[in-house]
Amino acid sequence: MKRPNSTYHQLVQRIPADVAAKVRGLTLAIPVGDTIATILVTPTRKDIRTSLRTRDPQEAKARQAVAVAYLEGVWESARKGPKRLSHKETLALAGEIYQAWADAFEDDPGPTERWVRAEAANIRANLGQYDGASLMILSPNERRARSVEERVGGFADVALAKRGLVIDAGSRARLNDEVLKALRQATVLHLRRAEGDYSPDPQANRFPTFPVTPNDTKAVSLLSLFDGWAKERKPSESTVAQWRKHIQTFIAFMGKDDAGQVTKADVVRWKDALVDAGGAPKTINDSKLAALKAAYEWGVSNVRVAMNPATGVSVAHKKRAGEQMQGFTDAEAEAILSAAAKETKPHLRWIPLLCAASGARVGEIAQLRGQDVVVTDGIPTIRITADAGSVKTLGSERTIPIHSAVIKDGFLEFTRGNQGPLFFDPTKRKAGAKKPQHKIVAKYVATWVGELGLTGVGRENRKDPSHAWRHRFKTLARAAGISDSVADAIVGHAPDSVSKAYGTVTLATMRDAIERIPLSLNR
Template identity: 80%
Template sequence: MPLLMPRPLKRPGSTFHQLVQRIPADVADKARGLTLAIPIGETVAQIPITPTRKDIRTSLRTRDPQEAKARQAVAVAYLESVWEAIRKGPKRLTHKETLALAGEVYRAWADTFEDDPGPPERWVRVEAANIHANAGRYGQASLKILSPQERRAQSVEERVGGFTDAMLAKRGLVIDAESRRRLNDQILSALRQATVVNLRRAGGDYSPDQGAKRFPSFPEVTGETKAVSLLALFDGWARERKPSQSTVDQWRKHVQAFIAFLGKDDAGQVMKADVVRWKDALVEAGGSPKTINDAKLAAVKAAYAWGVKNVRVASNPVIGVSVAHRKRAGEQMQGFTDAEAEAILTAAVKETRPHLHWIPLLCAATGARVGEIAQLRGQDVIEQDGIPALRITAEAGSVKTLGSERVVPIHSAVIAAGFLEFARGKRGPLFFDPAKRRTGAKKPQHKIVAKYVAEWVQELGLEKVGRSHRKDPSHAWRHRFKTLARQAHINDSVADAIVGHAPDSVAKAYGTVTLATMKDAVERIPLS
C-alpha cells in the first residue's frame, strides 16, 4: 500500500527543504545493504540503507517550496517503485535489458558533447581512466588485496557505478548482484565506445558511429502496463486545477505541439533529453524565453506534475529544463509618465463607450490589471465599513493568483466622476454584454475588452507607448501606481495589498491591511 505523500521539511540549521520517508517495515530487512539512487532535480542522491537506518532523509537541494514539492513527488515515486521491487525480489536483468540500459548511457555520453567535444586530449584522459578500470587499476580497488576478478569488479564499480545507479533510478529497478556486475561491464564498454566517438569528433570527424546500432531499446513491459497519454495527464490537471478556459485551450495546444514534435503520445517514454531538444527547437525558431518557459514548458511540466502526484508516471522530465535568460538593461517594463497618463485619461473622459471611459480611470486609481477591471460586475461595486469599494474576485472571471482576490477602495475622484451612478442597479458585467458573445468563442469576454482598451491606447498616437517601448498598455498603470505610491511614502505592504501583489516574505504576510488604511493611501495617488 503506497504511503501518504510526506511534506517537504526544513532541517534545523539549513534553508533547504528535505525529504523524510520511513522505510516500510515489510521491506526493512530486505533493503539493508542496498544503496538507493534517489533522483533529486538534476542530480542523484546516494543513500545507503544501513542496518540501523529507519528512514530515508536527504536534502531536496532547493529553497523554493513549489520546486521542493515537485522534486519530492519524483523522489517518492522512485522510493515507492523500489519498495515494490524489493517486495517482489531483486530483478535479474536479461541480456537485452542490460545492453539497452548501457545504450542509454552511450547516447547520453555521446549526445551531451556532440556540439562541443573539446580538445582531443580530454578524451585521451577519459579513455586512459576507462582502460585502468577495465584492468582493475582504477580508484581504491588497486590498493586493496583482492583476487584479480574482485579487483576488476570493484574497479569497474568505482568507475561506472554512478551511471548504473542513474539508469536503475530512472526505471525504479532493484537488481541482483550478478545483474549489476554484468550491467557495469556493459556500461563501461558503452562508455569506451562513446569516448572513441567524442575523440573522433574532437578531431573533426563527425561520421556516424555504425556501432551505435548494436544497442536495443529497453523492452516494453507487457501485461497490465499501458502507454500513458500526456494529453490525458494534462486533462487530469485541468479538471483538478480548474484554470481559466483560455489557459486550458492555449496550454493544451502547447502539449499537443510537444506530442507532435516527439511523434508519439506516451508520457512514460519521454526523457529529459526529449524536452531539451524541444526547448532548443523553440529557441531556434525565435521563441521568446518568457513564452517558452512560462507557457510552453510550463504546460507540459504541469501535466507531468499532476501525473507524478497521482501515480500515473514516475518522474517529471521537464524539471530543471528552461531557457536561460537574464533581463538586461532596457528590458524592464515601465509605467506611464505623467504626460502619458494625462493624455490617456483626458481621452477617456471624452469617450462615451463605458469600457473606454471608465477602465483607464479605474486602473489609474487602483493599480489593478486591465482584465481585473474589465470583468467587474454591478454586484462587485460595494460599500464596506462605510467605504465605497471594488470587489475583485474569481467569481467574475479569473484572477492571476489567490492574493489577487481583494477588496479595494474607490478613489474619490472616480466617485466624483459619476462611477457609482453608472454602476448603481446593474447586475452582471459592467463593460460587456454576455448575450452578445459569439457562439463557439473561446476567449473570455473580459479579456477581449482588455484587448480593445490596449488597442485604443495604442491608437492615441502616444510616441513611446507600447511593448516595444516597455510600456504595455495593460500593465503600465500598475507600474505607475507603485511608483506614485512610493513618492507618496505609502508603505509597500499597503501598496501591495491594493494592487494584489503577494508579500515577499513570511514576516510581511502577518497582519492585515484594513480597507480604511487602503482608502487613506489611495486618496494620496494623484489622478490629474
C-alpha cells in the same frame, strides 16, 4: 524532509508492510542525481532514508521522483518475486557498463600503470582473491562469487537501478560474471589508448541492446501532464487555453508527444527558435516556457516523469533604456477621460475612469459585478475578488475606496439594483467560448483607446492602452506624497520586503490617499 543539522533535502519512505519480510537482506541501489545510494534493508529497518544531496528544492523534487519510482518498482518486484534475467538481458546490462567505462576515460585514459593495476585487481577478483574475500572460510566457488561481488557489485547496482530491476540470486551471480568480463574488456581498451592506440575495439559490438518491453515503449503524453496540472491548479480558462497552445506548439516542434523523451537540449533548441523568430523575452519566459515547466513540475511531483528538462531554461534579458513601460501623460489622460464621459456604452463610460481612480487593471474592473460595489465602514468601495472572474495573484484580491469624482459622475446610481456583471451580459456568451468575457471587454476598451488618435499611446510607444493607468497612478501617488505601501495596497502590488508586509492599510487611509489623485486637469 530535511535532516537535523543538515541543509540537504532527504527522502524518507516507509517500507510497505506487505513486502517488509520479502525485502529483508536486500541491498537497494537508489538513484540520486548522478550517483547511487546503497542501502541494506536490515530486519529492524522500518523505512528508507537517504540524502538527496542537494539544497535546491526543484532539484530535490526531481531526484525524489526518480528515487520514489525506483522504490515503487522494488516493492512491486518483491510482490511478484525477483526477476530472472535472460542471457540476452544479462549481456545487455554488462554492455551498458562497458560503454560507460569506455566513454568515461576516452579523452584522458591516464598512464598505463593505472590500467595495469586495474587488470591485476580484475584477475584477483576472478581468482577469488579480491580484498577480504580471500580471508573468508568459504568454498572456492563461494569465495570467488564473494570476490567478484566486491569488485563489480557496485557497477551492477548502477545498471539495475537505472532500470528499476530487482533480480534473483542466480541472475545476480551471472550478471556479476558478465560485468567482470566487460570491465576487463574496458580495461584492455584503455590500456591500448594510454599507449596511443585509438583503433576501434573489435569486441565492442558483442553486446546486445536491452530487450524492449511494451511498458518501456509506452509514451507519457506531455499534453496529459499539462491537463493534470490544469485540473489540480484550476487556473483561468484563458490561461489554460493559451498555455495549452504553447504545449501543442512545443509538441509540433519535437514532432512527437512523448514527455519522457524530451531533454534539456530540446527545450533550449525550442527557446532559441522562439528567440530567432522574434519572440519577446517576457512572453517566452513567462508564458511559453512557463507552461512547459508547469506541466513537467506536475509530472515530476506525480511520478509520471523522472525530471523537468525545462528547469533553468530561460531567455537572458536585461531591460535597456527605452524599454520600460510608462503611464499616460496629463494630456493623454484628459483626452481619454473626456472621450469616456461622452460614451453611452457602460464599459467605455466607466472602466477608464475607474482605472484612473484606482490604478486597477482593466481586466479587474471589467469583471466587476453589482454585488462587488458595497459600502464598508461608511465608505463606498469596489471589491476585486476571484469570485468575479480571475485575479493575477493572491495579493490582487482587495477592497478599494471609490474616488469621490467617480461617485459624483453617477457610478453608484449606475450600479444600483444590478447584481450581475456590470460590463457584459453572461447570457450572450457563445457556446464553447474559452476566453472569459471580462477579458474580451478589456480588449474592447484597449482597442477603443487606440482608436482615439493619440499619437503617443500604444505598446510601440511604451504605453499600453490598458496598463498605462497603473503606471500613471503610481506616478501621481508619489507626486502627492502617498507612501509606496499605501499605493501598493490600492493597486494590488505585493510588498517588496517582509517588513513592509507587516500591518494593514485601512480603508480610511486608502480613501484619503485616493482623494489626492487628480482624475482630470479640468475637474
